[in-house]
Amino acid sequence: MKITFIHSSLLLTALLAGSGCSTESPIVSAANAQSSAPEAALPHMVVYKSPTCGCCKGWVDYVEKAGFSVETIDLEKVDPIKHSHGLDDPHLQSCHTAIVDGYVIEGHVPVSDIERLLAERPDVVGLTAPGMPMMSPGMGSEIPKDYDVLAFDKDGRSRVYSSY
Numbered sequence: 393m394k395i396t397f398i399h400s401s402l403l404l405t406a407l408l409a410g411s412g413c414s415t416e417s418p419i420v421s422a423a424n425a426q427s428s429a430p431e432a433a434l435p436h437m438v439v440y441k442s443p444t445c446g447c448c449k450g451w452v453d454y455v456e457k458a459g460f461s462v463e464t465i466d467l468e469k470v471d472p473i474k475h476s477h478g479l480d481d482p483h484l485q486s487c488h489t490a491i492v493d494g495y496v497i498e499g500h501v502p503v504s505d506i507e508r509l510l511a512e513r514p515d516v517v518g519l520t521a522p523g524m525p526m527m528s529p530g531m532g533s534e535i536p537k538d539y540d541v542l543a544f545d546k547d548g549r550s551r552v553y554s555s556y
Contacts, residue, residue: 394544433511437497438463440473440490451500458503460492474498477517481548484510484520495519500528502536505554509543516543519553527556 401441437455442447443466467473473489474480477496486499493510496518506508521528525539536556543553 395458421423434458434460434507435493436461437490437492438465438472438489439488440465440467442468442470445487447500447524447530449530451488454529454534455490455503455506460503460506462490478546478548479517479520481544481545481550484522484542484548484550486520486522486546487524499523500525500530500536501541502529502554502556505541509553514543516545519543520550 429457437460439448439452439455439462441452441464452462452464470487470489474485477489477491477554479485479489479496479498484498490497492506495509495516497506498518498520500521501519507508509516509519520542521539522542525536527533527537528539529536539556540552541554541556542550544550
Protein backbone atom coordinates (compact mmCIF):
# COMPACT_ATOMS: atom_id res chain seq x y z
CA MET A 393 0.00 0.00 0.00
CA LYS A 394 2.83 2.40 0.85
CA ILE A 395 4.61 1.73 -2.47
CA THR A 396 1.37 2.37 -4.35
CA PHE A 397 0.93 5.69 -2.52
CA ILE A 398 4.45 6.85 -3.38
CA HIS A 399 4.02 5.68 -6.98
CA SER A 400 0.64 7.46 -7.21
CA SER A 401 2.12 10.61 -5.69
CA LEU A 402 4.96 10.58 -8.21
CA LEU A 403 2.49 10.10 -11.06
CA LEU A 404 0.33 12.97 -9.76
CA THR A 405 3.43 15.18 -9.41
CA ALA A 406 4.47 14.40 -12.97
CA LEU A 407 0.96 15.13 -14.28
CA LEU A 408 0.79 18.44 -12.41
CA ALA A 409 4.23 19.44 -13.64
CA GLY A 410 3.18 18.72 -17.20
CA SER A 411 0.03 20.80 -16.82
CA GLY A 412 1.87 23.85 -15.47
CA CYS A 413 0.37 23.48 -11.98
CA SER A 414 2.40 23.75 -8.81
CA THR A 415 4.34 20.66 -7.85
CA GLU A 416 4.89 21.56 -4.22
CA SER A 417 4.36 18.01 -3.07
CA PRO A 418 6.14 16.55 -0.04
CA ILE A 419 7.13 13.65 -2.28
CA VAL A 420 8.94 14.92 -5.35
CA SER A 421 10.89 11.80 -6.22
CA ALA A 422 11.62 8.41 -4.74
CA ALA A 423 15.28 9.41 -4.27
CA ASN A 424 14.25 12.60 -2.47
CA ALA A 425 11.80 10.72 -0.26
CA GLN A 426 14.53 8.33 0.83
CA SER A 427 17.34 10.85 1.30
CA SER A 428 15.46 13.59 3.15
CA ALA A 429 15.25 13.19 6.89
CA PRO A 430 11.90 14.33 8.26
CA GLU A 431 12.03 17.72 9.94
CA ALA A 432 11.53 17.55 13.71
CA ALA A 433 8.25 19.00 14.87
CA LEU A 434 8.36 21.94 17.23
CA PRO A 435 7.12 21.13 20.74
CA HIS A 436 3.64 22.00 21.98
CA MET A 437 3.30 25.35 23.75
CA VAL A 438 0.76 26.42 26.39
CA VAL A 439 0.11 30.17 26.61
CA TYR A 440 -1.59 31.78 29.61
CA LYS A 441 -3.04 35.18 28.83
CA SER A 442 -5.85 37.62 29.50
CA PRO A 443 -8.94 37.02 27.34
CA THR A 444 -8.98 40.71 26.36
CA CYS A 445 -5.33 41.22 25.38
CA GLY A 446 -4.97 41.76 21.64
CA CYS A 447 -1.18 41.79 21.63
CA CYS A 448 -1.12 38.38 23.33
CA LYS A 449 -3.38 37.03 20.58
CA GLY A 450 -1.03 38.60 18.01
CA TRP A 451 1.97 36.80 19.56
CA VAL A 452 0.09 33.48 19.63
CA ASP A 453 -0.73 33.89 15.93
CA TYR A 454 2.95 34.66 15.27
CA VAL A 455 4.27 31.52 17.01
CA GLU A 456 1.60 29.35 15.37
CA LYS A 457 2.61 30.73 11.97
CA ALA A 458 6.19 29.68 12.81
CA GLY A 459 5.04 26.09 13.35
CA PHE A 460 4.34 25.73 17.07
CA SER A 461 1.12 24.05 18.13
CA VAL A 462 -0.36 26.28 20.80
CA GLU A 463 -2.95 25.76 23.49
CA THR A 464 -4.24 29.09 24.79
CA ILE A 465 -5.65 29.38 28.30
CA ASP A 466 -7.44 32.65 29.03
CA LEU A 467 -7.28 33.76 32.67
CA GLU A 468 -8.42 36.91 34.46
CA LYS A 469 -5.26 36.77 36.61
CA VAL A 470 -2.04 35.47 35.05
CA ASP A 471 0.25 36.36 37.99
CA PRO A 472 -0.31 33.06 39.86
CA ILE A 473 0.93 31.18 36.75
CA LYS A 474 4.02 33.40 36.59
CA HIS A 475 4.81 32.81 40.29
CA SER A 476 4.23 29.05 40.05
CA HIS A 477 6.88 28.91 37.32
CA GLY A 478 9.51 30.95 39.18
CA LEU A 479 8.83 34.32 37.58
CA ASP A 480 8.55 36.42 40.72
CA ASP A 481 10.46 39.58 39.77
CA PRO A 482 7.98 42.13 38.37
CA HIS A 483 10.82 43.66 36.32
CA LEU A 484 10.98 40.44 34.29
CA GLN A 485 7.25 40.11 33.71
CA SER A 486 5.12 40.87 30.68
CA CYS A 487 1.51 40.30 29.66
CA HIS A 488 1.46 36.57 28.81
CA THR A 489 3.34 33.50 29.97
CA ALA A 490 4.06 30.47 27.80
CA ILE A 491 5.44 27.08 28.75
CA VAL A 492 7.27 25.10 26.08
CA ASP A 493 9.33 21.96 26.61
CA GLY A 494 9.95 22.80 30.28
CA TYR A 495 10.91 26.44 29.70
CA VAL A 496 9.04 29.65 30.54
CA ILE A 497 8.65 32.16 27.72
CA GLU A 498 7.48 35.48 29.11
CA GLY A 499 6.08 38.13 26.82
CA HIS A 500 6.95 38.99 23.24
CA VAL A 501 9.99 36.77 22.76
CA PRO A 502 10.87 36.19 19.08
CA VAL A 503 10.57 32.66 17.68
CA SER A 504 14.27 32.66 16.77
CA ASP A 505 15.16 32.98 20.46
CA ILE A 506 12.74 30.22 21.44
CA GLU A 507 14.21 27.92 18.80
CA ARG A 508 17.75 28.75 19.96
CA LEU A 509 16.77 28.08 23.59
CA LEU A 510 15.29 24.70 22.66
CA ALA A 511 18.36 23.75 20.60
CA GLU A 512 20.98 24.88 23.16
CA ARG A 513 19.03 23.84 26.31
CA PRO A 514 20.83 26.18 28.75
CA ASP A 515 20.34 25.83 32.51
CA VAL A 516 17.78 28.64 32.84
CA VAL A 517 14.13 28.87 33.80
CA GLY A 518 13.34 30.66 30.57
CA LEU A 519 13.36 33.80 28.47
CA THR A 520 11.57 37.10 28.90
CA ALA A 521 10.92 40.25 26.93
CA PRO A 522 10.03 42.40 29.95
CA GLY A 523 7.19 44.87 29.67
CA MET A 524 5.61 45.22 26.26
CA PRO A 525 8.29 46.24 23.73
CA MET A 526 6.66 48.27 20.97
CA MET A 527 8.62 46.77 18.06
CA SER A 528 8.15 43.11 18.96
CA PRO A 529 6.12 40.20 17.58
CA GLY A 530 2.50 40.77 18.55
CA MET A 531 3.13 44.46 19.26
CA GLY A 532 3.45 45.91 15.79
CA SER A 533 6.40 44.16 14.17
CA GLU A 534 7.30 40.55 13.48
CA ILE A 535 10.88 41.80 13.14
CA PRO A 536 12.12 42.62 16.65
CA LYS A 537 13.71 46.03 17.14
CA ASP A 538 15.01 48.16 20.02
CA TYR A 539 14.73 45.75 22.96
CA ASP A 540 16.51 42.94 24.80
CA VAL A 541 15.41 39.39 25.49
CA LEU A 542 16.70 38.16 28.83
CA ALA A 543 17.41 34.66 30.11
CA PHE A 544 16.59 34.18 33.80
CA ASP A 545 17.46 31.47 36.29
CA LYS A 546 15.76 29.94 39.32
CA ASP A 547 17.37 32.53 41.61
CA GLY A 548 15.88 35.40 39.59
CA ARG A 549 19.21 36.44 38.07
CA SER A 550 18.97 37.56 34.48
CA ARG A 551 21.32 38.23 31.61
CA VAL A 552 20.90 39.51 28.07
CA TYR A 553 20.17 36.60 25.75
CA SER A 554 19.58 38.63 22.57
CA SER A 555 19.64 42.32 21.72
CA TYR A 556 17.61 43.85 18.93
